[in-house]
Amino acid sequence: MYFSTADEMEKLDELAVEHGLEIRQMMELAGWHMVEVFNKLSIGLSDQIVIVVGKGNKGGDGLSAARHLVNHGYKNISIILVSKDIKPDSQHHLDLLVKMDMPIMVYSENQDLAKEKIDSADIIMDSLIGYHLQGEPRGDFAELIEIINNASGKVISYDLPSGVDATTGECQKVCIKADATLTLAMPKKIFNTNSGKESSGQVFALDIGVPEFLYNKIASGSRPESNHSVRKNSANASASFRLMSVYFSTVSSCVSWNQFPHIVSFRSDFIHANFLSFT
Numbered sequence: 152m153y154f155s156t157a158d159e160m161e162k163l164d165e166l167a168v169e170h171g172l173e174i175r176q177m178m179e180l181a182g183w184h185m186v187e188v189f190n191k192l193s194i195g196l197s198d199q200i201v202i203v204v205g206k207g208n209k210g211g212d213g214l215s216a217a218r219h220l221v222n223h224g225y226k227n228i229s230i231i232l233v234s235k236d237i238k239p240d241s242q243h244h245l246d247l248l249v250k251m252d253m254p255i256m257v258y259s260e261n262q263d264l265a266k267e268k269i270d271s272a273d274i275i276m277d278s279l280i281g282y283h284l285q286g287e288p289r290g291d292f293a294e295l296i297e298i299i300n301n302a303s304g305k306v307i308s309y310d311l312p313s314g315v316d317a318t319t320g321e322c323q324k325v326c327i328k329a330d331a332t333l334t335l336a337m338p339k340k341i342f343n344t345n346s347g348k349e350s351s352g353q354v355f356a357l358d359i360g361v362p363e364f365l366y367n368k369i370a371s372g373s374r375p376e377s378n379h380s381v382r383k384n385s386a387n388a389s390a391s392f393r394l395m396s397v398y399f400s401t402v403s404s405c406v407s408w409n410q411f412p413h414i415v416s417f418r419s420d421f422i423h424a425n426f427l428s429f430t
């Protein structure tokens with residue numbers, strides 16, 4: 152499996168945009184996949200879920216996830232924004248949540264309530280800082296990382312745990328200690344380092360729609376092998392991608408999500424074999 156640096160991941164995202172994929176469209180898939188991860192982890196529909204959202208695109212992934220989770224029956228979701236100043240694609244997903252009357256607060260305006268929410272959450276989603284981390288987490292970011300790490304709820308990070316350098320795997324003074332990580336497109340180098348493995352928990356590596364020829368511009372064969380955990384016998388990658396597109400086109404009409412108790416992943420062996428649920 153190919154493990155990417157932060158620069159390579161940035162390049163892939165740039166190529167995707169140059170070739171017509173929109174960031175918000177990729178965020179849509181990132182959010183959608185979180186429902187599958189929740190399902191895989193047997194997270195209860197009544198669990199208290201808090202999504203902590205940074206200013207960058209990783210924040211947008213969490214905002215997109217909130218909408219998909221509500222649509223799939225998760226009842227108790229709160230959003231904590233580090234800042235009202237977020238990127239336009241993230242704002243697009245935030246605007247939809249506002250229309251849905253989701254509980255949303257800004258950390259600096261509601262610090263005590265935000266801490267209470269995080270402390271009492273069953274699940275805390277880390278959407279703070281992605282591969283564009285610059286130096287040690289500062290200010291409210293650092294505070295929130297500490298609060299999250301001290302809380303008793305399970306932590307799921309988007310892409311990589313916030314505060315971890317995506318290339319070296321080093322924790323920058325403070326970093327999220329995740330129980331699970333939903334990583335997007337290319338698995339990052341950190342998942343192949345001891346420190347990175349320690350902070351990432353179980354890793355789910357999922358597709359956000361970037362075509363293979365763009366991965367090949369980064370490095371030949373850098374696109375993770377397509378696979379499906381319940382379809383281990385798929386003859387080859389293209390066959391399993393066909394299955395994946397069938398999955399995507401039919402899931403909206405299914406009666407119960409439990410009819411699809413599987414996770415779509417590039418590599419089923421990337422999901423640790425002994426990991427079945429948080430409970």
Ligand SMILES: NC(=O)c1ccc[n+]([C@@H]2O[C@H](COP(=O)([O-])OP(=O)(O)OC[C@H]3O[C@@H](n4cnc5c(N)ncnc54)[C@H](OP(=O)(O)O)[C@@H]3O)[C@@H](O)[C@H]2O)c1
Nearest residue numbers: 177178206207208209281282283284285286287288289310
């Ligand atoms: N398809 C998708 O869904 C998709 C596509 C692309 C990216 N992404 C996600 O977005 C991430 C990359 O997005 P991005 O470029 O917007 O960057 P990001 O890594 O999500 O966040 C960058 C933001 O974090 C802040 N930041 C960086 N270092 C910090 C520090 N040490 N302390 C406090 N704040 C810090 C920066 O704030 P300042 O501006 O104040 O410095 C910047 O606004 C990826 O990791 C991935 O998770 C998702």
